[in-house]
Amino acid sequence: MALISIDRERNLLIAEMQGLDKLWALKSRLEIPLAHVRGATHDPGIAHEPKGVRVGGTHLPGVITAGRFRRDGEWVFWDVKNPEKTVVVELADEESYDRLVVEVEDPRAAVALIEGALARDA
Template sequence: MAHIELTADTLTVHVEGLNRLLALKSRLEVPLAHVRHAEVGGPSSPGGLRAPGTRIPGVISAGTFHVDYRKVFWDVRDPAKAVVIDLSGADFDQLVVEVDDPQAVAASIRAALR
């Protein structure tokens, strides 16, 4: 699971617990200017090539995945709690992270973009 922190100009994803080890990342920081959109839900698994990270089907997808020439960061155990954050001009093209309240997180990201 992850915790998302928003400031006036930055979106920071804090990867929590054992997922830090499985994702091989503890934190991702993205300038808010590179965030394009946020929505609840998305694919149930990343597909593509895992490098580096962990994928145990039906259990967890965590780390960096390369899908159709796109670099996507995943930290998801329960896809129903996932938020998909589309980026442009950042290290990643998309972030897919599990949070406690996906509706509230997606709404707060969209509000920060206005």
């Protein structure tokens, strides 16, 4: 699971992996400039789509998808065990990932936080 926060002083979206997810994803924290975030959605269905090629991390179908994956020319960071809590964050071309697909405690609150930060910066 990831903890999503906004650092308003530095204009960053922060996704911090919690517990053993740091190990499974091979990453403990991602910092993305808000200017590079296009939007966020709650999308439980994405967990059932093909993941692509795992470049680093863990993939046990139906159990956990975590780490860096390449699919159809896109880089996607995953950290999902429970698809019902999945949030997808679309990123601009300047980032190393095209999107983040992460599990959060409260998907609606995470989407509202991200969208609110984007609206404030617009």
